[in-house]
Amino acid sequence: MLLGKMMHQPLTVGSLIDHAAHYHAETEIVSALTEGGFERSTWARVGENARRIGSALQGRGMEPGDRIGTLAWNNRRHLELYFGVPGMGMVCHTLNPRLAPEQLAYIVTHATDRMLFIERTFVPMIASIRDQLTTLRGVVMLGPRDEAAAAELPGLLFYEDLLAEGDPAAPWAEIEETAPSALCYTSGTTGNPKGVLYSHRSTLLHALCVNNRDGLAIGAADSLMPVVPMFHVNAWGTPYAAAAVGARLVLPGPRLDGDSLARLIIDESVTIAAGVPTIWLGLLNALDGMDEKPVSLKRTIVGGSALPPSMRAAFRDRYGVELIHAWGMTETSPLGTLNAPLAKHAALSHAEQDQIGNGQGRPPFGVQLRVVDADGTVLPDDGVTEGQLQIRGHWIVDHYFGHEKTALTWDGWFDTGDISTIDPDGYMVIRDRAKDIIKSGGEWISTVDLENIAVAHPKVANAAAIAARHPKWDERPVICAQKRPQSDLTEEELLAFYDGKVPRWQRPDRVIFVETLPLGATGKVVKASLREMYGDVLWDEAMAELEAEKG
């Protein structure tokens, strides 16, 4: 036996907030409130409230491993749940408020959520589906007692009451670092949402890598604004990364329009921001219309969808802001690649740097990438050979929540559903998508759902939904429909048929009538050829609109 060793401490979310609360006690947590105005807290108070809310949940019978749902914006209370729930050994299950109520009900039930924390805004919606949420022992409104809200949803609890019940000095649960800490569902590649269950260990290792110089490089002196919602892959892990270094947080609440964000960046001296391209387009438009400049802003991290080609130059040339392109998925925590430069890139022209910067970047230590062909044969990392992108690493999913079957290939890699090239330095570029799904402004739209609705129309014989390129939303849905013989269906008529069946923003932008849909050998519609034919139908028009918006 080798005698001699180093201390062992588990890597836990509780230890993260303890670090921030102890060594960065007075550093501010600023939250934009739904009702307007701001609220200012500190890491010390967030830490205290995290212990309070976690212990209050224990007091109400929640046990280690129990899932606790949240339906909330980016704000201080949500942050307290991020730490308090896993700190006490439970699982913080973030829910996307943009989902249709039935989808929410499906996910809450599938996850067996025991308690649900919601913003005031969502009280009526949750009241309308409360009887379907059978696993819940309670719903908690994120705010002080509110009689009007209580009347709308009988039995409603209130966050401030729970805080008062809790113990500000309660010890964190003693857990192993492989215990689950958070749960996030992704629409993924098929119709049914699947849950990714992060562990304390994966969360911590991810946070440490996010803070590396070639990651988001967040430091204690930074003011970080996660615009990416806290219900999207834990806001890309930024709240955890911020706690690890005690950065100041500026949480933007529900208003993510360009003007609101521009004001927030300037007024609160934000130094680093993170979000999807659509958000930054809005911000650019807003900034272009203002006299003030966002002088504090050094860096924005952009991911979730491909970067519009001109965006890096726009941020750099007009505002001196470095834009860093990143790629990831719910299944990858999400940091899969990040576009940090190598030494040799310093000598390149801006145009050449942008060429590299517009790609999705390279993997940090902790993850590995490969591209494979349809048979699973590994392809060369030569920058030109396209293949299915597969990933593996410390913070990559292994099993989806509640699935007995592995989420991985036989040899232990996760297939992303993206089609990519990887160059010899590891720089990955997404070239196409194998998964049949549409990503609009960072949010998924299911092609299956849109197709099911179309074919339910009595005048439609067959239909396929495809992603059309869009300068603002990255992609928008377009329906290719084959009418029943002799039917007189119009575009307006079919579009109107979607009303009430999907959220407004999921309604297709266009219907294209075709004689017949191209079918492959197995009888499936060949989406690739439809995308090739109609993938650009929205582009010119949308560009013109965007220009009009600006000017």
Place this chain on the structure above:
Amino acid sequence: MLLGKMMHQPLTVGSLIDHAAHYHAETEIVSALTEGGFERSTWARVGENARRIGSALQGRGMEPGDRIGTLAWNNRRHLELYFGVPGMGMVCHTLNPRLAPEQLAYIVTHATDRMLFIERTFVPMIASIRDQLTTLRGVVMLGPRDEAAAAELPGLLFYEDLLAEGDPAAPWAEIEETAPSALCYTSGTTGNPKGVLYSHRSTLLHALCVNNRDGLAIGAADSLMPVVPMFHVNAWGTPYAAAAVGARLVLPGPRLDGDSLARLIIDESVTIAAGVPTIWLGLLNALDGMDEKPVSLKRTIVGGSALPPSMRAAFRDRYGVELIHAWGMTETSPLGTLNAPLAKHAALSHAEQDQIGNGQGRPPFGVQLRVVDADGTVLPDDGVTEGQLQIRGHWIVDHYFGHEKTALTWDGWFDTGDISTIDPDGYMVIRDRAKDIIKSGGEWISTVDLENIAVAHPKVANAAAIAARHPKWDERPVICAQKRPQSDLTEEELLAFYDGKVPRWQRPDRVIFVETLPLGATGKVVKASLREMYGDVLWDEAMAELEAEKG
């Protein structure tokens, strides 16, 4: 059972070099050669050689857990051993060439080293003690076959021959992340050196934190020069941190004088450097005498001894280089604190920033600090209350190598032997030292050894060695001696008595004859009062000398 989980990969040194060799294959590793000139390798070739040397050791019967000694400068071959030895499950035991041969023999034997890798320079010295090194199965010279050397040390093996024996594609050993990876002895607080056995996990977590924005913030685009020797706490973990991000390394070899370093920084465009204060004093002197400026250099990390107060300003004002003060120990891997600023410090004047920057800094996520009194009662972090500094965390020692007894307090903290204050933001300042030892130019001198020699002199009744402050060496030894009645001992006589008994640099700078040594209640010499009386005897003179050197 909770279904769902994230991938598990162990945190291993092998995975670090794999990352660098794969994603930063062509990034350079530059080594200054002992014989002059340079050698250029790459992460890919270092990775390949690491597999070769590790598998060659396996082929020669080395087994998991076996200790492999190194007596080597900062260069490419030493770097290959850093990865190849632990990659194959063995332990890389770095030895300090400045130790006396008997001390080396003690440590090699205590560690049960099986194989020893040495520079050409050390062949005669090792030959002279070879018969004492009974645990060794072989000695390997770090270079190609050399008949002259082989004649000096019968049975000598050669590194390049072992490389040729090895397999460049050998798989890394399958090990748990808690397995040991490296061993380093420290003179510590008592006479006998003690070994700290780092694990793969502690090494990796330390590397990730070193790379954080508020750590050394090393990125792929950096050229890092670790001047701190690779036989000092793994060069502060910088080779591992560099591999994690694929930074370029500039390894300075044996010549660490100011002129050599200045040339290296300028010619090789070093961006970040790390070393002890004495080194930077030499560098400052050299730079001040040159026309060229080290324009590439952004940051130097200084630790191992207290920062001379004017050094930060000198680097900033004359060369635009940020100097970051850090504190640590062999027992702490070594990153314990690092002086990264908080947001609120940006508004301070340079003088005020220097005031904070001259302190030892604050702990990163992963370690915690406290100060306690003599009874172990925890003292307030108020910035004024001095106490014994204790530390705990992911990369802090738990048991010394070969010690059955814990190295920790009853409640699990490691006592550093430093006397410190900690302010409410966690900024720690070393105020004094509880351990009775002298640190000269980053190297320890044992007071016990010096005292034993003094009292062995027939004309000495009693003697105490104390650390006197020194602007260049931080501390130098001074002997306070009580003569035997009626003896005619002179300072020169006593100093000459040290010749041949300690290395030249350990010889005391001064002897002060006292009537009686102050004794405490338990009969021990009260060093604190001697330091108070004589701690500054060298200062003015040494300052004058330094000025003369410069001008």
